[in-house]
Amino acid sequence: QVRLVESGGGLVQPGGSLRLSCTVSGITFNILSMAWFRQAPGKQRELVASISRDETTTYADSVKGRFTISRDNARNTVFLQMNSLKPEDTAVYYCRANFISAFWGQGTQVTVSS
Secondary structure (H helix, E strand, C coil): CCEEEEECCEEECCCCCEEEEEEEECCCHHHCEEEEEEECCCCCCEEEEEECCCCCEEECCCCCCCEEEEEEHHHCEEEEEECCCCHHHCEEEEEEEEECEEEECCCEEEEECC
């Protein structure tokens, strides 16, 4: 059974930083493409960042230069370092693993507010 567990969300002031983690079990991690999505209230889920098996990364324009996605194959974990956070980054952040099929985590809330 494939399982993704996110952690690291919380409340942070504008300009602050958070680091999200997503640990995968039940499947060989290094064959997976990994991604972070987010969904704000009343909005569609959107792709934030992705990282391929060979560590090629992509970012949404809204987070370029502020967010960094990385992976640690030895720890079966993908990270999202989020700096210079803005109120519009407030959302539930979801981790997705992809290899033939897509697998999702349960989400972690990120709230950026003063």
